[in-house]
Amino acid sequence: MMLKKIPAAIALASLATFAGSALAQVKVGVISSATGPTALVGIPQKNSVPLLPTKVGDLTVEYIALDDASDSTASVKAVKKLLSEDKVDAIIGPSGSPNAMGAIQFVAEAGVPMLAPVGTAAVVLPMNEQKKWVFKTTQNDDIIAKALTEHMVKAGVKTLGLIGTADPYGENWEKVMGGLAEANGIKIVASEKFQRSDSSVTGQALKILGAKPDAVLVTAPGGPSVLPQTTLFDMGYKGQMYQTHGAALPDFLKLGGKKVEGTILAASLMLVLPEIADSNPSKKVAADYIAAYEKMHGNKPATFGANVYDAGLLLKQAIPLAALKGKPGTPEFRSALRDALEQTKELVGTQGVYNMSPADHSGFDDRGRVMITVKEGNWTLLK
């Protein structure tokens, strides 16, 4: 009795799938780490999903949001599910760099573009057959690093100490800064690693103090970026402290307090939006996003949420172009979508302006970041 029903159920299910594609509906999967260790990044991203465009031209866009609990294995599982069961046309996510790295192979095999709101440049660099399906909606580390190095050169920094997390974020920064510092005549005299979960970084801080650098750059994402800096402060380190855009969170100010006063970082203009000149094209987009988010969730979004919002903007302008080549749900549509994303020109996002090319799948230029300092417990534009 039960056995007889199964083929009928399968037939019904496949009929439903056909009916779905006949409605000319674009399906987009969103994977975020709303729980687990990277939840600080994932929650604003998940909260931004309702703000993504639901109608593009004649097409409706449906979003299927999944949580990977910050686990790379779960991310890959979610990607596979979205590809094989939900038959999505594009994927936004996952939140974490290692998670996104693990997903690349599968989206490339399925021929579905993935817009990754992650920090590490390794998801799009070096460009190859697989990574051409991946786009990155955050500033590449080297754009931020270039700005920081420029500031160091101007401030007369000759020796630099690095302390970062022992994960792809910290490692990529070590690589990027290594090359840039050398080219600008800055010597890296100490390079230390710590774990996100460490309750003490005294050992690493002592090693850095011992090397007596003119300045120290902390390369850690989110809350953990505070501990090395406060430890160095407590030990009486007097040099200039630099942070990456990974520290650009309200938490950094809350946890650091007076001890992070005067820190210099390069990050998205969203942090100091009121101080940005009205002529900056991103100001209006970012202000709209922040207002919509605040209305829906009652608090200000972290920049990570904007990376997902920007992915929505990129899709919004690419979907109509792709729709000319094929129906949503077909391989033609997906590959046309990829081509359209790659040809994005002068698209204004919340954190800068996108100019994609076959070689550059992040597309930000110097308009994507500003120099910021911490003054009286607040982010302030560095003039």
Added chain:
Amino acid sequence: MNFQIAMFLGQDGVTNGAIYALLALSILLVFTVTRVLFIPQGEFVAFGALTMAAIQAGQATAVVWLLAGMAVVEATLDILHRFRSQGRFSIDILGFLKLAYPFALALVLYQLPLATLPMAIQAVLTFALIVPLGPLFYRLFYQPVANAPVLVLLIVSIAVHVAMVGIGLLIFGPSGAKTLPFTDASFPLGPITLNSQTLWVIAASLALIIALYQFFERTIYGKALRATAINRAGARLMGISPIFAGKASFFLAAFIGTLSGILIAPITTIYYDSGFLISLKGFIGSIIGGLVSYPVAALGALLVGMIEAFSAFWASTYKEVIVFTLIIPFLLWRSLTVRHVEEEE
């Protein structure tokens, strides 16, 4: 490496080691009395630290509703149990008080100006919120399977740990927190300055170890717990309730965990999931003590703290690897020297 650096690292190692030692002791205590490897011990540390931080920020935390929810489930179970044995619904005074406690506490929390209270009262409130969770954990999760093999109890522990981490995220959110130091003073000691929080940690740990020693040696309840630890069946024959022993050991574990949380919160940022790694290092301490010896476990935990501090200096990339690899020679040594005794049950 010079003397000054060694002093700094030593101070760091002792501070962390003292906390690991506390956790090692409570893991050992729970294991010997109930045979439960108490993985969620770390959650008490995180919950304690985050609750203290929330109180200092002037917010009444939702932990009180977790407590209330668990108390309601406990009361329901008690009433059902009595219905099954007596054939009628009834509730005794003690049961009623246990049920009313979290709601009274919630009322207090939402009325008091939390942020401006003296720190000692804030700490008392934190204890009042977190410590009752210990016996409740035992009552709800472990008592129904108290006679199951150690492996089953371990699986329950892991389940409780995973659930509590999730609840922690729900209650406290993903961002970390730090609390104010107890005192701002620091004392010069030779070439370095001694942080007053370090002294607090060491003093509190020592005081607690002495108090526990007195409790186990001098009081009838302490002796009852020790008797249960040495021989469960024998203790039961002598009229010691295994349920009481279990709840008491979980109460102590929750107290020690919360104290550790309050002690460590001014030193470092604690996240909702920070507890696990901290208690894991305490666990290594108790493994070094062979899950039997309290003094060796405490010394082992101190050793873990020291090795952690020094390996962070010499090879920061491999710090965690070094600390956790440490357990292998000890397990080898243990398995080669200790005579294996079959469990009597």
